[in-house]
Amino acid sequence: MITVNNRDELSWHDGMTVQDILDVMGYTYVLIMVTVNGVLVHSEDYSGTKVPDEADVRVIHIMHGG
Amino acid sequence: MIMADKISIVINGKPREIPEGTFLLDAVRKEGITVPTLCHHKDLMPSGTCRLCICEIEVRGKKKLVTACNYPVREPLEVWTDSETVTRHRRILAEMYLGRWPNVRAVREIAGLCGVSESRFKGRYTEEDPQSCILCGHCVRACREFALERILDFAGRGIHRHIAMPFNEVDPHCIGCTSCAYVCPTGAIQIVDDLNQPVDPQMIRDHGMKVNAEMANLDPVQCRMREVGTANIVDVMNQYDLLPVKNYKYGSHPEVWKIDSKMLKAKYFTQNMPDGCWKGCSMACAKTIDDFELRTGPYKGQKVCVDGPEYETAAGGSNMGCFDADFIAEFNFYCDTYGIDTISAATTIAFVMECFENGVIDTGVTGGLELNFGSGDEVLELLHQMARGEGFGVDVGQGIRWLKDKWENEYGADRKFMDDIGMETKGLEVSEYVTKESLAQQCGYGMAIKGPQHDEAWLIFMDMVNNELPTYEHKAEALHYFPLWRTWFGLYGLCKLCWNDVVPADNKMTSEPQKVPDHVNNYFKFVEGMTGIKLDEQKMLDQSARVYNLQRVMSRMLGYGTRRDDYMPYRALGPVTAEEYESRQDRYDKQLREIVGVDPEGRSTSEKIKILRDYREDQYDKTVSVVYRRRGWDDNGVPTVERLKELGIDLPELVAIVEKNRG
Amino acid sequence: MQDLETISREVNRDLRAYKATLMVCTGTGCISAGAFNVRDALNRILKEKSLESDYLVIGTGCNGFCAVGPIVVVQPEGIFYQKVKAKGDVEEIVEKHLQKGSVVERLLYRDPATGQRFQTMADIGFFSKQRPIALRNKGIIDPENIEHYIGRGGYRAIRGILESGSPDEVIESVIKSGIRGRGGGGFPAGIKWRSAREAALQRREIPYVVCNADEGDPGAFMDRSIIEADPHSVIEGMMIGAFSVGANEGFVYVRKEYPLAMARLGKAIRQARERGLLGKNIFETEFSFDIHIHRGAGAFVCGESTALMASMSGKAGEPRAKYVHNVEYGYRDKPTVLNNVETWANIPVIIEKGSDWFASIGTGNVRENPWGGSSGTKVFSLVGAINNTGLVEVPMGVTLREIIYEIGGGIPGGRRFKAVQTGGPSGGCIPVEKLDMPVDFDSLTEAGSMMGSGGMIVMDDRTCMVDVAKYFTGFLMDESCGKCTPCREGLPALYETLDRICNGQGKEGDIEFLEEVSETVSATSLCQLGGTAGNPILSTIRYFRDEYHAHIRDKRCPAGHCKALITYSINHEKCTGCTLCALKCPSGAITGEKKQTHRIDPLKCIKCGICFEVCNFDAVEVK
Structure with missing residues (x-):
């Protein structure tokens, strides 16, 4: 089980990547910053970064309306 | 991505x-x-x-x-x-540069790097001036990419190549953004300062140029403001279930592709240039549709220029259930022409539509107009009626609060229902965002001094998506900081889009990325460069708080400005109708179970709506209290004398107002 | 629209109804020699004698034999008359030849070596060795009458393709023919078309086809002649290309200095539109295509494909990096096929006669791989120190010797061949040792030159090779757009060095400087203007290094050309005192009594060379 934004729980599977999490959560916005267990993950590494079980994942959207 | x-x-x-x-x-x-x-x-x-x-x-x-x-x-x-080949050729090139411009520092550095100290190319074309133009083209590109202009370009063929303005005349389109001087490596372009004598113009330029560079390089991969303007937000809101649909009942719709930024860019927007705001703005987010043929109204059949649509207008279309870009463009045009605010119009008409569909009013009231959601032609007719001053449109033009009073008095309409779904606070219609799942934003709207618009706070993502404001204290802190910061722009007459609609590449490395600190600093430096006044976060908050609290006191003076006025219709807080609850049943049932602590099993929808409502309204109350405290106001929302003292605005007249009206 | 066969039948029948047709060459060269006057005189005389229904005068495009214009060919006999004058010659042709059936001997072509006269083109070496394919209709049709082109089989190729061909088939055919770009690049046209088609399909964009008619090389007039003689061959070629890649619009970029070509092309396009051969639904299929003409404005660099497209877009004619090719992002950022005039002109005949036929002409084996040889023919403009100046079209692989001596008739005045410059200012000089080399893309490049657009400038022993290098370098320097440093800064430096050398101020280290800088300019320039700018210098140094040494070390010009290094003097043993040189001398530098040896004052002598030219006794010497 992994936690997203300290609130949502997703079931974990082996080989789960950051991009998988974004896809499941429907997080398509472009100005986001992602940390996995406190470590920043760069956007070019979303598909290549695997997320461990029990991870604390934060996806912070920088969005302040128009 | x-x-x-x-x-x-x-x-x-x-x-x-x-x-x-x-x-x-x-x-x-x-x-x-x-x-x-x-x-x-x-x-x-x-x-x-x-x-x-x-x-x-x-x-x-x-x-x-x-x-x-x-x-x-x-x-x-x-x-x-x-490689040997590369080195050999670079040496000859370096010789060429050194021979042509022997005293330019940048050239001497290159020559040094390539191991060249003398040149066989000295001769007829050598320029001795250390500030010679070296034809690098930075100025030409900066003018194109930062300022979106074409003031400078190369002229002359071969060895006679040089930088020039068209016809060697000072181009009236040049607005003096000084991007060219900023990027010139030799000082061949010099700035001559005149006009209003800022204290430190270089400080302003340095920070402005940074934004220009970000707009040129980062905007295309961020919010695409230059490409589609605020319309890009339509796509985002729909994806996150926050786009108002049919009077804020829902947050997304399968037909949004007909009005999103992709459609607008492909088939509608024709202009892309700084327009309406000020010339020289490198964000240039205003978009325009040329040669749009109108279908209705006094200009029917004419081809006009539509200034927009912006997000709010497009989302207003969605709120009225009108997923038709032609309609939205015409709605935009006539609102502009008649001097009608598109937000107030859309939110009011959405309310009218829901009342019509629920039988609160009928065609007898509307003068025959079938005002169902999605009835675009009828909406346009309302605008024309408003402008002509006749028909049902005149009533609609008075806004939601006036309509509720009239319909209650004249037709015995269900006031409670209308209060729940009529999206207005303090008499102003709500702007086009769905706040149902963000308590922070509900308060952000409800507590805004002018009424429910997001000039003060836009916390939906921080709250609902990022979960960065889990406690009352978090929310209060945000509802203290952001309204003050966001209204500060208005005090200086500055556009805030350069603060948040583009962010520096390294923003995510900062300690408070939500504040976009590098950009906050840009604005402080702008003020310092203009006036010499040094700002920091606290000084900025105090500047803003003085005006903010003054406005609150003035509200009080006019008989408003207390907790009673800082409320939102329940549609903003949660599901009013069964269809709304059932459209998100899983989510609401889960909340009842996990957060409210009530088992939804076996309960009817109306029961569950009531339970959820009680909970959410209580949450709202509690948040408001905490925010008031954080702002230095009493529990009724009136500024305390201590707070006025703290800000140095404890003038006798103001103290008198707050003490008399403590309520 | 009438069908092609009907038009063809009728026009040929109409032509055959005449007793004879007089083909007057009205290419630009002959026009400047008076061809319009000849044509008008013929028409006037025929009218005066009421012979208009028996004889037809047709103004054709460039015949090719520019050295002997104005030219009149009487068909169907094929009698070839040269240097025809409007006054005198024309009457004789009508009265003696047409009316009395007797050939006008004195107007026939005369071989300069043997003095023999020849009657028909088939007998004349200049023509008999050529193989006109791109110029298949030169001298035979009226370029301003589309029916003539149709009468010669035109527009059948595109019709056949539209009726039963597919784009992929056409592209395969063009690839298998091996045709390589005739503008200088030598890139296989079919491969270019295939890449463009793929890019267009992948990105769902509509591509463009462009014809490069900028022809900037000094001395080159192949493309001009093709358009002046047979504009429809280019139109039909572009249609075939457009069909293959999926284009609906084509552009021809014609240099401003070609008003006649532009006028004829414009007229041809209009006539094609009137017949429904351009426009919507051609031959009642879904294929729509039209062509627009863009006019250049006097820049050699606009012959470079990306600069040309910039110019068409209204921007300054400056090239861009070609790391992303035109076939992907070209005109208006769409996939674009740009080919040279001569390339387009070959396409219809490749389709009609088949790729195998085309591939069998030329050198190498292109069936497996179009880079494997040079197929088809090439049109060359043969100019300079050559007897038969003009346009020649020969199969690839013909040797330089054959072109220069058998077709070109050798060097005038019995002078010695020294070198031939091929490929214009981007090419190099090829010396006498290599006269037997085959003329094809790869052989020329190996020799340090290039095919280029087909310019061939022959030089004799009075040509100074250093001056040749200086001339071409100066040309390129003036035409450099100035965008990139090596070309902009390098060419003036090279030119000044060469100028110094020609003026007797060369010094040790100059040759090394020329070599180093030429190599860097060629290697590091942004486009092929700079990219080939080193060739004239490097090739002349390679083959004529001692000539450079003579200029630098001995302050001597072996060819007797560089004014600063030569003196004119009169050999008193040969001088007869005829005073002709003194009379002609423009600066009054020659003095002498009648029948006495004359003398040239070196201080007044401006080295114009007129005395040398007029002296009948070879008494003027150049040292």
Whole structure:
């Protein structure tokens, strides 16, 4: 089980990547910053970064309306 | 986001993987390898004219020389940045530069890098001035890419090439943004300051240029403000279930593709230039539709220029259930022409539509207009009636609060229902965002001094998506900081989009990325450069708080400005109707179970609605209290005298108002 | 629209109804020699004698034999009359030849070596060795009458393709023919078309086809002649290309200095539109295509494909990096096929006669791989120190010797061949040792020159090779757009060095400087203007290094050309005192009594060479 934004729980599977999490959560916005267990993950590494079980994942959207 | 494929290349013998499309120079410099350049600039598109960055590459078995700065890597290759061939040619090139411009510092540096101290190229064309133009083209590109203008360009053929303005006249389109001087490496372009004598113009320029560079380089991969303006938000809101649909009942709709930024860009927007705000703005987010033929009204059949649509207008269309870009463009045009606010119009009409569909009013009231959701032609007719001053439109033009009173009095309409679904607070219609799942934003709207618009707070993502405001204290802190910061822009007459609609590449490394601290600093430096006044966060908050609290006191003076006025209709807090609850049943049932602590099993929808409502209204109350405290107001929402003292605005008149009206 | 066969039948029948047709060459060269006057005189005389229904005068495009214009060919006999004058000659042709059936001997072509006269083109070496394919209709049709082109089989190729061909088939055919770009690049046209088609399909963009008629090389007039003689061959070629890649619009970029070509092309396009051969639904299929003409404005660099497209877009004619090719992002950022006039003109006949036929002409084996040889023919403009100046079209692989001596008739004045410059200012000089080399893309490149657009400038022993290098370098220097440093800064420095050398101020180290800088300019320039700019210098140094040494070390010009290094003097043993030189001398530098040896004052002598030219006794010497 992994936690997203300290609130949502997703079931974990082996080989789960950051991009998988974004896809499941429907997080398509472009100005986001992602940390996995406190470590920043760069956007070019979303598909290549695997997320461990029990991870604390934060996806912070920088969005302040128009 | 489309991820680029990785390409395997070898750089000076070392194998590396780089994203497809990377310019070779960027890949090579990332390795710490020095490559001389003159025409390259980190914030501008490469031009590949100085030829110093040539490297030898071998691709598909063939060796060739390419300029690394603009060579896109699309297939595997091997590159040598300092082969004998490359070094030999660079030396000759360096000789050429040194012979032509022997005293320019940037040229001497290059010559030194290439091991050249003398030149056989000295002669007829040599220029001795250390501030000579070296034809690097930075100024031409900066004018195009930062300022979106074409004031400067090259003229003259061959050795006579030089920089010029058209017809050698000072171009009236030049607005003096000084991007050209900023990027000139030799000082060939000088700025002559006149006008309103800022204290430190260079400070202003340095920070402004940073924003210009970000707009040119980052905006295309961020919010695309230059490309589609605020309309890009339609796409985002729909994806996150926050786009108001049918009077804020729902947050997304399958037909949104008919009105999103992709459709607008493909089929509607024709203009892309600084428009309506001020010339020289490098964000240039105002978009326009030329030659739009109107279908209705006094200008029917004419081709007009539609200034927009912005997000609010497009989302207003969605709120009225009108997923039709032609309608939205015409709605935009006539609102502009008649001087009608598109937000108030859309939110009011959405309310009218829901009342019509629920039988609160009928065609007898509307004068025959069938005002169902999605009835675009009827909406336009309402606008024309408003303008003509006749018909049902005149009533609609008075706004939601007036309509509720009239319909209750004249037709005995259900006031409670209308209060729940009529999206207005303090008499002002709500702007086009769905706040149902964000308590922070509900308060942000409900507590705003002017009424429910997001000039003060826009916390939906921080709250609902990021979960960054889990406790009352978090929310209160945000509802203290952001309204003050966001209204501060208005005090100085500055557009806030350069604060948040583009963010620096390294924003995510900062300690408070939500504040976009680098950009906050830009604005402080702007003030300092203009006036000499040094600002920091606290000083800025105090500046804003003085005016904010003054406004609150004035509200009080007029008989408003207390907790009673800081409420939102329940539609903003949660599901009013069964269809709304059932459209998100799983989510609401889960909340009842996990957060409210009530088992939804076996309960009717109306029961569950009531339970949820009680909970949410209680939450709202509690949050309001905490925010008041944080702001230094009493529990009724009136500024305390201590707070006025703290801000230095405890003038006798103001103290008198707050003490008399403590309520 | 009438069908092609009907038009063809009728026009040929109409032509055959005449007793004879007089083909007057009205290419630009002959016009400047008076061809319009000849044509008008013929028409006037025929009218005066009421012979208009028996004889037809047709103004054709460039015949090719520019040295002997104005030219009149009487068909169907094929009698070839040269240097025809409007006054005198024309009457004789009508009265003696047409009315009395007797050939006008004195107007026939005369071989300069043997003095023999020849009657028909088939007998004349200049023509008999050629193989006109791109110029298949030169001298035979009226370029301003589309029916003539149709009468010669025109527009059948595109019709056949539209009726039963597919784009992929056409592209395969063009690839298999091996045709390589005739503008200088030598890139296989079919491969270019295939890449463009793929890019267009992948990106769902509509591509463009462009014809490069900028022809900037000094001395080159192949493309001009093709358009002046047979504009429809280019139109039909572009239609075939457009069909293959999926284009609906084509552009021809014609240099401003070609008003006649532009006028004829414009007229041809209009006539094609009137017949429904351009426009919507051609031959009642879904294929729509039209052509627009863009006019250049006097820049050699606009012959470079990306500069040309910039110019068409209204921007300054400056090239861009070609790391992303035109076939992907070209005109208006769409996939674009740009080919040269001569390339387009070959396409219809490749389709009609088949790729195998075309591939069998020329050198190498292109069936497996179009880079494997040079197929088809090439049109060359043969100019300079050559008897038969003009346009020649020969199969690839013909040797330089054959072109220069058998077709070109050798060097005038019995002088010695020294070198031939091929490929214009981007090419190099080829010396006498290589006269037997085959003329094809790869052989020329190996020899240090290039095919280029087909210019061939022959030089005799009075040509100074250093001056040749200086001339071409100066040309390129003036035409450099100035965008990139090596070309902009390098060419003036090279020119000044060569100028110094020609003026007797060369010094040790100059040759090394010329070599180093030429190599860097060629290797590091942004486009092929700079990219080939080193060739004239490097090739002349390669083959004529001692000539450079003579200029630098001995302050001597072996060819007797560089004014600063030569003196004119009169050999008193040969001088007869005829005073002709003194009379002609423009600066009054020659003095002498009648029948006495004359003398040239070196201080007044401006080295114009007129005395040398007029002296009948070879008494004027150049040292």
